[in-house]
Amino acid sequence: MDRDFWLERWAHQQIGFHQPEGHPALAAHWGALGLERGTRVLVPLSGKSVDMAWLAAQGHDVTGVELSEMAARAFFDERDLAAERSRAGAFDRHAAGGVEILVGDFFDLSAAALASYDAVYDRAALIALPPATRQRYAEHLLSGLHAGTRLLLITLDYDQRLMDGPPFAVSDDEVQRLFGERCRITCLDERRGPADSAHLRERGLDEVAERVYRLVRR
Numbered sequence: 001m002d003r004d005f006w007l008e009r010w011a012h013q014q015i016g017f018h019q020p021e022g023h024p025a026l027a028a029h030w031g032a033l034g035l036e037r038g039t040r041v042l043v044p045l046s047g048k049s050v051d052m053a054w055l056a057a058q059g060h061d062v063t064g065v066e067l068s069e070m071a072a073r074a075f076f077d078e079r080d081l082a083a084e085r086s087r088a089g090a091f092d093r094h095a096a097g098g099v100e101i102l103v104g105d106f107f108d109l110s111a112a113a114l115a116s117y118d119a120v121y122d123r124a125a126l127i128a129l130p131p132a133t134r135q136r137y138a139e140h141l142l143s144g145l146h147a148g149t150r151l152l153l154i155t156l157d158y159d160q161r162l163m164d165g166p167p168f169a170v171s172d173d174e175v176q177r178l179f180g181e182r183c184r185i186t187c188l189d190e191r192r193g194p195a196d197s198a199h200l201r202e203r204g205l206d207e208v209a210e211r212v213y214r215l216v217r218r
């Protein structure tokens, strides 16, 4: 899953992962993180997720990091927001309405930049990545985040033989392995049943487990 794979997906609008109504687990479980208004929230691999607008509406300062400039433009255009644009290190920054999207590679975000966030929202970021890159993603994220940073992580688990990712199956064991040494992990919710999106059901996924975790960086 290299950069071109994702840019092609955006160019051809093959974005079945995008949820126009946002993810229901966010409103249901964000409160469990116990964050105050004004908290800086990082949304890695953000796409044009409407969850960023929801987080901004809760009073947070939201930063999405996304490879595709098309996704960033779409996020602001769909809200009739004229985004300010500037250069921020390795990234092109688009910002308006309490949300900034850094267009570039998440792995170029410095440890110092990561340390400036108090919370992370990961929906379809970890599960978008193949196994070796998931390890790298967790390492990179945890290398920067300061103690006490809270994360809401949503995973999808299924029989990986039924379908090639993305989205990839991520088991509870893997979450423990990737994050357990450096985070306190609580599974807040688990939902088993048919995949809730038509594009996954069409790809043969009948039975999935979606889990919602709270992680607190030690």
Ligand SMILES: C[S@@+](CC[C@H](N)C(=O)[O-])C[C@H]1O[C@@H](n2cnc3c(N)ncnc32)[C@H](O)[C@@H]1O
Pocket: 006, 007, 017, 018, 019, 044, 045, 046, 047, 048, 049, 065, 066, 067, 068, 071, 104, 105, 106, 107, 123, 124, 125, 128, 166
């Ligand atoms: C499965 S989508 C999920 C998007 C979003 N989190 C959502 O819930 O709609 C994964 C996104 O990550 C972006 N992406 C993939 N690799 C990336 C990287 N290394 N740095 C930044 N963005 C990346 C892709 O362009 C794509 O928009």
